[in-house]
Amino acid sequence: MSVLVFAESPGGKIKKAVLETVTYAAKTAAALGTDCIALTIGNTTDAGQLGKYGASKVYNVAGVSHFDSQMFTSIIAEAVQKTGADVVILTHSSSGKSLTGRLAARLNAGCVSGVNSLPDVSGGFKVKKNVFSGKAIAQYEINSPVKVLSVMGNSIPPEESGAAVEVEAMDTAIPASSITVKEVKTVDGVVPLPEAELVVSAGRGMKGPENWGIIEELANVLGATTASSRPVADMGWRPHHEHVGQTGVAIRPNLYIAIGISGAIQHLAGVNSSKVIVVINKDPEAPFFKAADYGVQGDLFDVVPRLIESFKKYKAANN
DSSP states (O other), X not given: OEEEEEOOOGGGOOOHHHHHHHHHHHHHHHHHTSEEEEEEESSOTTGGGGGGGTOSEEEXXXXXXXXXXXXXXXXXXXXXXXHTOSEEEEESXXXXXXXXXXXXXXXXXXXXXXXXXOOBOTTSOEEEEEEXXXXXXXXXXXXXXXXXEEEOTTSSOOOOOSOOOOEEEOOOOOOOOSOOOOXXXXXXXXXXXXXXXXXXXXOGGGOXXXXXXXXXXXXXXXXXXXXXXXXXXXXXXXXXXXXXXXXXXXXXXXXXEEESOOOOHHHHHHHTTOSEEEEXXXXXXXXXXXXXXXXXXXXXHHHHHHHHHHXXXXXXXXX
């Protein structure tokens, strides 16, 4: 009996969302009175640091150069058998989403994707997740011998509870991949939206891409990641990887600043799990104000430059 957490490492790097997942797995293992074991696949830098976040052992399966959900499912399933794990935990990332269902089917396991709180093991095994675009919370009870979970980002902060450990090689059969990777394109130099703790987003109220400079300046001052509404991405004002909402990227930052976005239900569905939402809009009837923790009614071309100057003065006085 153990808890196995798959610590994905795109580009060989372990990111904050994975440290959150390992912390979640360690706390779950502690509640069950068992060990937390981490598994990395491919070339992973500093995998031993996962021990600091509660993993008692860290295994690595080498010889894998790219992500293939079928191949990774086979590797993780074999690791489950070798470690005797009865709980498997993944990050609710694009990779984790593609693995959760496959693993559940392979292991004949009950699964819940996108959980956002630690399991209740006082009388069974129960987990919670948001449903209906965040308007309700559902509780699921998993009764199968093996359980598979994926954890939403920003559900639990990374918490150091141990020390780094030696990474052990796991001798595992690696099936041939059915995918040929010809080219990989990634966005460098910014925190990816699913991992961002601060997000500055804007919509059609910007009137055109030529005005986006004030959004980028505000994001730079705050150390935030930029995002946009779907219409902005569809019109080509911003790249599609910045589109947040029901049909784009779902995010859970600590702070989400929405500028010139009306707040249609499709957009809210992707951002309403943000811990604090600030809305800037000149329309007092904008639906977003109903979901906001703080709202500023005013012309964004007047409000945003003032915010930038205020933040600059604050940082200058406190650095």
